[in-house]
Amino acid sequence: MVKLIKAEFKRCFSGRVFWLMVLFTFVLAVSCNIIRLIDVRVSKEKEVFNDSMLYIGLLIAGLLVVVFVSFYTGPEFDGGTIRNKLIAGNTKAEIYLCNLAVCSAVSVILQYVFFFTVYVFSNMFFGAFHHPFSVMIKLQLIGSLGVVAVTAIIILIMMIVKGAAVTMVVGMIAAILSFAMSVCVINTLEEHSECLFYTEEGYLTDEQYEVLNEHSYIYGVDSEECGGAKLFIYEALYDGLPVSQAYRFSAEKELPYHWQYMIIYDIAIIVIATAAGVLVFRKLNLK
Amino acid sequence: MRNLLKAEFSRLFRSRLFRIVIILDVIYSLYTIKDYVMIPEYEDLYGFEEYIWGFILIYGFVSAAFNSLFVSHEYSDGTLRNKIVSGHSRKSIYLTELIVCSTAGIILQIVYICIICLLLFKIDLQYIEIGAVIRILIVSFALNIVYNAIFVLSSMLIGSRVSAIVWSITLSMVLFVSAGMLNSTITSDEFHRIKRDKGLEYDEKEILSDNQRKIYTFIYNVIPVGQAIQLEEVHNFSDDDMEASELSPDERTVRLCLTDISVIAVTTMLGVFFFRKKNLK
Numbered sequence: 001m002v003k004l005i006k007a008e009f010k011r012c013f014s015g016r017v018f019w020l021m022v023l024f025t026f027v028l029a030v031s032c033n034i035i036r037l038i039d040v041r042v043s044k045e046k047e048v049f050n051d052s053m054l055y056i057g058l059l060i061a062g063l064l065v066v067v068f069v070s071f072y073t074g075p076e077f078d079g080g081t082i083r084n085k086l087i088a089g090n091t092k093a094e095i096y097l098c099n100l101a102v103c104s105a106v107s108v109i110l111q112y113v114f115f116f117t118v119y120v121f122s123n124m125f126f127g128a129f130h131h132p133f134s135v136m137i138k139l140q141l142i143g144s145l146g147v148v149a150v151t152a153i154i155i156l157i158m159m160i161v162k163g164a165a166v167t168m169v170v171g172m173i174a175a176i177l178s179f180a181m182s183v184c185v186i187n188t189l190e191e192h193s194e195c196l197f198y199t200e201e202g203y204l205t206d207e208q209y210e211v212l213n214e215h216s217y218i219y220g221v222d223s224e225e226c227g228g229a230k231l232f233i234y235e236a237l238y239d240g241l242p243v244s245q246a247y248r249f250s251a252e253k254e255l256p257y258h259w260q261y262m263i264i265y266d267i268a269i270i271v272i273a274t275a276a277g278v279l280v281f282r283k284l285n286l287k
Numbered sequence: 288m289r290n291l292l293k294a295e296f297s298r299l300f301r302s303r304l305f306r307i308v309i310i311l312d313v314i315y316s317l318y319t320i321k322d323y324v325m326i327p328e329y330e331d332l333y334g335f336e337e338y339i340w341g342f343i344l345i346y347g348f349v350s351a352a353f354n355s356l357f358v359s360h361e362y363s364d365g366t367l368r369n370k371i372v373s374g375h376s377r378k379s380i381y382l383t384e385l386i387v388c389s390t391a392g393i394i395l396q397i398v399y400i401c402i403i404c405l406l407l408f409k410i411d412l413q414y415i416e417i418g419a420v421i422r423i424l425i426v427s428f429a430l431n432i433v434y435n436a437i438f439v440l441s442s443m444l445i446g447s448r449v450s451a452i453v454w455s456i457t458l459s460m461v462l463f464v465s466a467g468m469l470n471s472t473i474t475s476d477e478f479h480r481i482k483r484d485k486g487l488e489y490d491e492k493e494i495l496s497d498n499q500r501k502i503y504t505f506i507y508n509v510i511p512v513g514q515a516i517q518l519e520e521v522h523n524f525s526d527d528d529m530e531a532s533e534l535s536p537d538e539r540t541v542r543l544c545l546t547d548i549s550v551i552a553v554t555t556m557l558g559v560f561f562f563r564k565k566n567l568k
Contacts, residue, residue, distance in 0.1 A: 043492060070449050165359070168452045169352045176348065176460075 017071045029117035050122040057114030058143040058246035062175030074164020145266035146242030152273035182244035195223040215257040240265035288379040295387040316402035336521040342399040343427040350434040351455035358442035359451040389435040419525040422540040429547035440558040466512035
């Protein structure tokens with residue numbers, strides 16, 4: 001497996017796709033800063049804190065990963081080179097895990113390329129951030145788990161649909177839908193939280209009210225807006241969807257409430273998607 | 288060209304992709320009207336008219352994905368070369384693809400509208416503004432063909448199947464985001480102009496210069512997503528609110544349709560021109 005992983009990384013770093021993706025991410029990060037700078041100049045703002053831009057890389061990670069996985073892993077299926085690896089004595093599980101490792105590494109590299117580019121340029125243009133650097137790094141580390149989770153899901157999709165083109169369409173639609181779903185979940189839970197603030201006295205205990213005041217949210221308490229199974233699902237999506245996590249990172253000055261759950265959900269997604277992917281890949285008929 | 292059309296239509300109706308898209312279309316349309324049908328007291332001004340708009344807003348993404356998958360299949364399988372070898376001109380191949388993809392789009396839209404018509408069991412016909420419905424339908428069918436013209440162009444000119452999908456979906460997202468940005472700029476400009484005219488406090492920076500306003504409005508009208516967003520404002524297409532806007536509903540409809548026809552003509556001419564020059568490996 002070590003040989004296979006070495007060969008895969010070599011193929012990745014010597015290929016054009018990886019460097020084009022890095023270049024695209026860098027240009028995107030720089031252009032975001034330049035657009036913001038123009039905006040600031042026009043509106044003559046004086047104090048600018050560009051923290052939310054640091055997490056755009058996490059918001060668009062899904063789209064970047066879909067493009068990379070389709071261009072990198074897709075030709076293996078379409079060109080049949082995957083059979084050569086099997087003939088050379090590697091097991092299907094090893095091939096799958098190597099692919100996942102390479103794609104995850106690339107996704108995380110792209111995430112940090114975006115982060116550091118925005119960090120450097122924002123410092124040059126605007127000077128300061130609200131977030132301390134240690135908090136940014138912690139948030140990016142949690143974000144990296146989310147990015148790996150997204151990669152695991154995209155590779156699973158690739159195994160199921162068996163082609164770069166269909167993976168690209170399904171993956172891109174899934175990325176756009178998860179974006180829309182996150183916005184919908186966050187809006188609903190914000191209304192739900194507001195509803196809890198204005199409930200009659202005695203509905204919430206003093207401790208619960210304190211938590212609500214401190215974090216602007218409390219888990220597991222029904223309101224007129226949302227309750228029961230719906231609330232349970234919405235809260236799971238609120239913590240578990242990588243896009244929702246990225247939104248929440250940009251809104252906080254410290255680690256978000258329930259950040260431990262975010263990690264647990266990300267790890268669970270990675271394990272389940274990888275196990276399912278290996279299983280599907282083992283049964284796959286490679287013509 | 289007739290044989291080509293027959294063959295392509297046969298490919299479309301046998302295609303699994305087309306069936307999947309129709310199923311997704313049905314699910315989407317049922318989801319759209321779910322709230323209106325399920326909640327007894329749910330009532331809305333222009334209840335029916337507003338739902339027509341729901342399809343064309345997201346059709347950009349659907350058309351990007353469907354056209355690139357359907358058209359670029361010809362490249363990957365090499366059937367494009369076979370068509371040329373059997374004596375068909377590149378122009379007729381291009382136009383056939385455009386006709387077939389547009390027909391697929393119109394079928395999807397008709398399916399959506401048929402399902403939306405379920406609302407008629409709940410809304411009394413006398414509350415429906417027939418004129419507005421017809422105008423919105425005309426513009427949305429024209430927009431449907433505009434989307435197909437744009438994405439057939441990108442799919443026919445990009446040889447690789449995966450690249451065609453990436454560029455088409457990216458283009459649809461760029462169109463969506465830029466239309467949203469233009470919409471907020473134009474709306475904010477109008478809002479602050481009204482405030483200024485009424486002598487209220489306004490923000491000078493939000494008001495565009497006349498030239499800027501003309502350019503922004505022109506681009507907003509040309510971009511299909513911009514037109515789709517305009518369809519949401521049903522009152523602009525209704526005879527009841529004629530005095531509320533500077534253009535009459537008929538003038539607005541004709542203007543939008545003429546823009547659509549121009550976009551279709553330009554993209555198709557460009558597509559045919561570049562497809563003739565393209566080196567088919």
